[in-house]
Amino acid sequence: MNHITSAGRTDAVGRPLSTVRAALLIAAATLLIGLWNLEGPEFWWDEGWTLSVARNVVERGHYGRLLDGQPAPGGLEASPVVTLPVALSFQVFGVGLWQGRLVSLAAAAAALALMFVLAARLYDRRVAWGTPGALLLLTAHPQLNALLTGRQALGEMPMLLFLMGGYLCLDAAVRGRAFWIAPAALLWALASLAKAQTLPFWVVSMAGATGVALLMHRWRAAALVAGGALLAYLARPWVLQIVMLPVTGRTLPGTPVSGIYDVTAFVPNLSNRLFALQMILIGGIPTLIGLGYAAWRLLKDVRATNPASDDDRGARIVLRAALLALAGSWFAWFALLSVGVPRYLFPATFVAGMFTAALVHDLTNGFRPAFVVEGLVAPLRTRRLTQWSAGAWLAMLLAATTAPLTMLSYWQHFTADERAAVRVAAFLNTQTPPDALIETYESELHFLLDRRYHYPPDQTHVELNRRSLLGQDTPVAYEPPAVYPSYLVVGRFAAGNRLYDTALASGAFREVMQDGRYTVYERVRK
Numbered sequence: 001m002n003h004i005t006s007a008g009r010t011d012a013v014g015r016p017l018s019t020v021r022a023a024l025l026i027a028a029a030t031l032l033i034g035l036w037n038l039e040g041p042e043f044w045w046d047e048g049w050t051l052s053v054a055r056n057v058v059e060r061g062h063y064g065r066l067l068d069g070q071p072a073p074g075g076l077e078a079s080p081v082v083t084l085p086v087a088l089s090f091q092v093f094g095v096g097l098w099q100g101r102l103v104s105l106a107a108a109a110a111a112l113a114l115m116f117v118l119a120a121r122l123y124d125r126r127v128a129w130g131t132p133g134a135l136l137l138l139t140a141h142p143q144l145n146a147l148l149t150g151r152q153a154l155g156e157m158p159m160l161l162f163l164m165g166g167y168l169c170l171d172a173a174v175r176g177r178a179f180w181i182a183p184a185a186l187l188w189a190l191a192s193l194a195k196a197q198t199l200p201f202w203v204v205s206m207a208g209a210t211g212v213a214l215l216m217h218r219w220r221a222a223a224l225v226a227g228g229a230l231l232a233y234l235a236r237p238w239v240l241q242i243v244m245l246p247v248t249g250r251t252l253p254g255t256p257v258s259g260i261y262d263v264t265a266f267v268p269n270l271s272n273r274l275f276a277l278q279m280i281l282i283g284g285i286p287t288l289i290g291l292g293y294a295a296w297r298l299l300k301d302v303r304a305t306n307p308a309s310d311d312d313r314g315a316r317i318v319l320r321a322a323l324l325a326l327a328g329s330w331f332a333w334f335a336l337l338s339v340g341v342p343r344y345l346f347p348a349t350f351v352a353g354m355f356t357a358a359l360v361h362d363l364t365n366g367f368r369p370a371f372v373v374e375g376l377v378a379p380l381r382t383r384r385l386t387q388w389s390a391g392a393w394l395a396m397l398l399a400a401t402t403a404p405l406t407m408l409s410y411w412q413h414f415t416a417d418e419r420a421a422v423r424v425a426a427f428l429n430t431q432t433p434p435d436a437l438i439e440t441y442e443s444e445l446h447f448l449l450d451r452r453y454h455y456p457p458d459q460t461h462v463e464l465n466r467r468s469l470l471g472q473d474t475p476v477a478y479e480p481p482a483v484y485p486s487y488l489v490v491g492r493f494a495a496g497n498r499l500y501d502t503a504l505a506s507g508a509f510r511e512v513m514q515d516g517r518y519t520v521y522e523r524v525r526k
Contacts, residue, residue: 108150
């Protein structure tokens with residue numbers, strides 16, 4: 001037992017019902033576990049914009065935000081592909097935080113199930129079972145965890161659900177059922193609309209898969225991938241129009257925002273590169289090693305594949321190339337150009353989950369504990385480090401350095417009771433005059449308030465990001481309205497960016513309440 005075996009093929013394709021049943025079990029378990037204390041984790045600023053727009057759709061028939069009690073354009077909320085399903089959840093289950101998060105949780109459950117099926121198709125059943133294990137246990141940072149990310153009303157999980165659904169349809173298309181390329185294109189169009197930053201990495205994925213197919217003389221597969229990509233890109237505006245049909249005529253023209261990519265997507269600053277490296281060291285090492293191993297295996301398989309060999313093997317290689325190009329390009333962008341926020345690494349971590357699982361599978365001879373234990377102790381007996389022993393030690397180190405931190409994240413997340421936003425909103429809704437105007441940039445309060453509220457224009461967000469993300473002491477030309485609001489609420493976002501320092505220093509407000517990260521000020525009447 002002194003060698004490492006590679007993941008091969010089992011009868012997963014020949015037993016589709018068994019694979020589907022297992023996938024449904026994974027989805028159901030994820031959904032049931034994720035529902036526990038769904039309102040408990042901290043209410044994110046990003047969530048607030050999406051949920052407030054969804055609430056306005058349900059209660060006012062307006063797709064957009066409110067400003068001083070009046071309809072205003074949308075702006076910082078998630079795509080309509082994400083926001084409108086949240087509005088539907090509100091219509092079915094009522095307006096609330098758990099109802100808003102339910103959409104992302106359901107998407108996470110379905111995406112994990114699709115990853116299981118894809119891994120079974122591209123590797124074997126053992127790797128398929130290892131894939132959700134890698135995604136749920138080897139993610140040391142909470143923002144890289146599929147279940148924890150799914151428990152927040154963000155766009156990542158719906159986007160990944162559509163992406164993985166598209167790749168599963170592509171798998172069917174390149175195996176002989178070409179008509180599946182149509183639903184693949186539709187799902188890819190939805191994915192690129194759900195999160196705008198998906199598009200360039202998906203293009204790299206399609207180009208990589210097409211190139212590998214051409215290299216192996218798989219002309220039909222190359223044509224299907226390239227044709228599906230073109231169809232998806234051309235379908236995007238039409239798909240968006242269809243998505244927006246329920247709110248046609250109920251939107252307002254938006255205000256352009258400039259510079260957003262300069263503070264998030266193209267940031268070559270040394271400090272941000274070091275921060276991104278730090279995030280990779282904390283939570284991205286399993287993904288990095290998994291990607292490297294997958295690339296090495298792909299090169300070996302491409303060289304060993306005979307153009308005249310069976311189409312099934314070629315189809316698996318093309319699909320693996322597509323997923324590897326997607327995750328690899330996303331990981332490279334995060335390391336080299338992104339602002340370094342760990343959430344931006346999550347899609348690469350998720351897509352590469354099956355590659356990490358395949359690596360651990362091969363290092364442990366099919367996830368066999370006895371094989372690992374023997375590999376760990378073998379150098380003590382032989383005084384020689386073999387490939388087998390090195391693999392066992394690598395698998396052990398990956399698990400030991402990530403699983404405990406992952407379990408700690410679960411404990412903190414599932415036992416959290418961060419309801420300060422609800423309490424502050426309840427105070428403002430019940431202890432202030434009905435005509436009170438509240439100034440706050442804490443968007444989660446916008447969702448919870450039944451009073452008029454005011455906030456800065458969206459361009460301010462870019463300038464604040466220069467402060468918080470790039471470390472630049474950028475002046476922000478914003479003051480609350482000339483007629484001061486009745487109340488001012490400063491939370492983590494505004495306080496961390498010193499947004500209201502001038503207003504507070506003017507003496508126009510006095511503190512009346514402090515709860516958690518929020519401080520409520522009342523206007524001093526003279």
